[in-house]
Amino acid sequence: MTKEVVEGEVLPLFEPHPARDARSPLLPERHERDLFICDIMDAVPKADMASMEHPVFSLSTKPDLKIRRYENGDKFVEVTPSVKGMATVFDRDILIYVISQTIAALNRKQKVSRTVRMKAHDFLIATNRVTSGEGYDGLKAALERLAGTLISTNVVTGGEEIFETFGLIDRAKVVRETREGRMQDIEITLSEWVFQAIQANEVLTLHPGYFRLRKPLERRMYELARKHCGHQPSWSISMEKLQSKCGSSSTPREFRRLIKNIIEQDAEHHHFPDYSIGMDGDIVTFLNRKHVKNAPRQVSYSSKEPRVDPDIFAKARKAAPGYDVHALFHEWVSWWRDTGEPELANPNAAFLGFCKKRHERSPIGQ
Missing domain, CATH: 1.10.10.10 (Winged helix-like DNA-binding domain superfamily/Winged helix DNA-binding domain)
Structure with missing residues (x-):
């Protein structure tokens, strides 16, 4: 199997798919897991x-x-x-x-x-x-x-x-x-x-x-944003410094094109974890989604999914401090599906209980 050698692309090992231009910017979620068992x-x-x-x-x-x-x-x-x-x-x-x-x-x-x-x-x-x-x-x-x-x-x-x-x-x-x-x-x-x-x-x-990010460059950018932006509202870096920190061997022109493509895809799909990305001239800025008013959430509902009240996420943060509660919601829905989609008398309480148990099993150190 030939392997495309582009910093912005992913090894075919992870996703061999002929429709490269039409695919999601994320790898498929391959395994549904019961978080209370696994x-x-x-x-x-x-x-x-x-x-x-x-x-x-x-x-x-x-x-x-x-x-x-x-x-x-x-x-x-x-x-x-x-x-x-x-x-x-x-x-x-x-x-x-x-x-x-x-x-x-x-x-x-x-x-x-x-x-x-x-x-x-x-x-x-x-x-x-x-x-x-x-x-x-x-x-x-x-x-x-x-x-x-x-x-x-x-x-x-x-x-x-x-x-x-x-x-x-x-x-x-x-x-x-x-x-x-x-x-x-x-x-x-x-x-x-x-x-x-x-x-x-x-x-x-x-x-x-x-682990669902397709592109090596996106994974590296996320690491840098997590390290330097963390829980702050934003972090900015010059294009030249970003290329150096990423370890990219592309030409400056090609690196800019790759970054611009990632920014455009995130604007459409909101797939980049925790942060949105913007570019102004030679400055790239990572914005913490939690601090952006009316920022698109990385949670989507379908008619079959359990719904919770919008203000329940604030309570979820107290139940599972340090966790991305919207990511926990996605995992909770996956667990709900895997257990046969049982009827929930109180989805809010069920989700909070899930968050609390997750925190008790693996608290995030401050």
């Missing part, structure tokens, strides 16, 4: 702040063999790929999953270590990937790129500034396989750099919709 959803997506700040992952969809160096003041990050190429933005999903599981274990007062065991199938479901053989092959290739990509940096994690060179993961080991040779359990040993960030709680929660 343990993997107890861990909300989290990423370490150091790699959110610096362009550690490639935006390319072909083997990226170029050594890259990013400097910001007296801090620098140099990324050296292996012969199989630099780890990609999509390979990062593995780190997000492992970090999320580790933080969830810490919240449950469990002991954690740099070596984490995970089930390959759970990972594919949690990150919205296909569970066919292609999905497992992609996971294996991603592990190889993560282990082979070397980082040289003096960026501080866990309060320590150390110059060192390390892999994004130290090692990966397939512990069990099915009779067909498909991996089941995997052991991943995180680098000390990443593990120090976890221990120091230098992580940020990501919107669940992150």
Whole structure:
């Protein structure tokens, strides 16, 4: 299968579809999950702040063999790929999953270590990937790129500034396989750099919709917005600086075209998680949707969906502090459908109960 090499596009592994121009800007939601049964959803997506700040992952969809160096003041990050190429933005999903599981274990007062065991199938479901053989092959290739990509940096994690060179993961080991040779359990040993960030709680929660973003560039832009805008009303950055932080190898003219296309798609579909995006000349601005009056919500109703009162979302924020309550509403509706669409005597109370239980199972650290 040929792979289109465009920063603004996605690996065919995630969505092989001939109608490229007519498709949604989001990947399909492949797996409906009962959040009260499926343990993997107890861990909300989290990423370490150091790699959110610096362009550690490639935006390319072909083997990226170029050594890259990013400097910001007296801090620098140099990324050296292996012969199989630099780890990609999509390979990062593995780190997000492992970090999320580790933080969830810490919240449950469990002991954690740099070596984490995970089930390959759970990972594919949690990150919205296909569970066919292609999905497992992609996971294996991603592990190889993560282990082979070397980082040289003096960026501080866990309060320590150390110059060192390390892999994004130290090692990966397939512990069990099915009779067909498909991996089941995997052991991943995180680098000390990443593990120090976890221990120091230098992580940020990501919107669940992150895993539905098709474009590598969109995922990178969301990371930067989450890191720099956070819960503030807005954050602005020059086009040149944004390109540098994204790690884009496009020409400035092409990068501007890609950004403009993303902005136009978001204006039509409102698909970009948490933030809307605008451009004024050479300045790109991310606006926190929660602070924009009459901003389009990332929740849509159908005639079959349970309805809640508009003011219930304020109560939901108190029931599940730190969560995007509109994303929780979408997950609640998915759970409702998966359980057979039962009749709800009081949808408001049912939704609030869902939010409360989600928070109790996995509270978001402040």
